[in-house]
Amino acid sequence: MLARRKMKSKELAAAIxxxxxxxxxxxxxxxxxxxxxxxxxxxxxxxxKPADLIDFLPD
Known part of the structure; x- marks a missing residue:
């Protein structure tokens, strides 16, 4: 999602x-x-949406 938004981790960290x-x-x-x-x-x-970021992998 960061790449799609053309945002760096540093920018996201500051924003949140x-x-x-x-x-x-x-x-x-x-x-x-x-x-x-x-x-x-x-x-x-x-x-x-959260589903765009999180994936469920059963053990």
Missing amino acids: GVTEANLSKLKSGNVKGVKLETLNRICTVLDC
């Missing part, structure tokens, strides 16, 4: 109010969870 390090963890999937508020901010900035 998280550090670049935390955004990197979100992008790589190295988090146990994400706050709905953060997901809402990401979707608002990127003009997308």
Whole structure:
């Protein structure tokens, strides 16, 4: 979605109010969870739906 919006991770991090390090963890999937508020901010900035960002892979 970042590439589609021609946006850099640094710009998104600033727009949603998280550090670049935390955004990197979100992008790589190295988090146990994400706050709905953060997901809402990401979707608002990127003009997308959560399903555009998250994929479910059963264990």
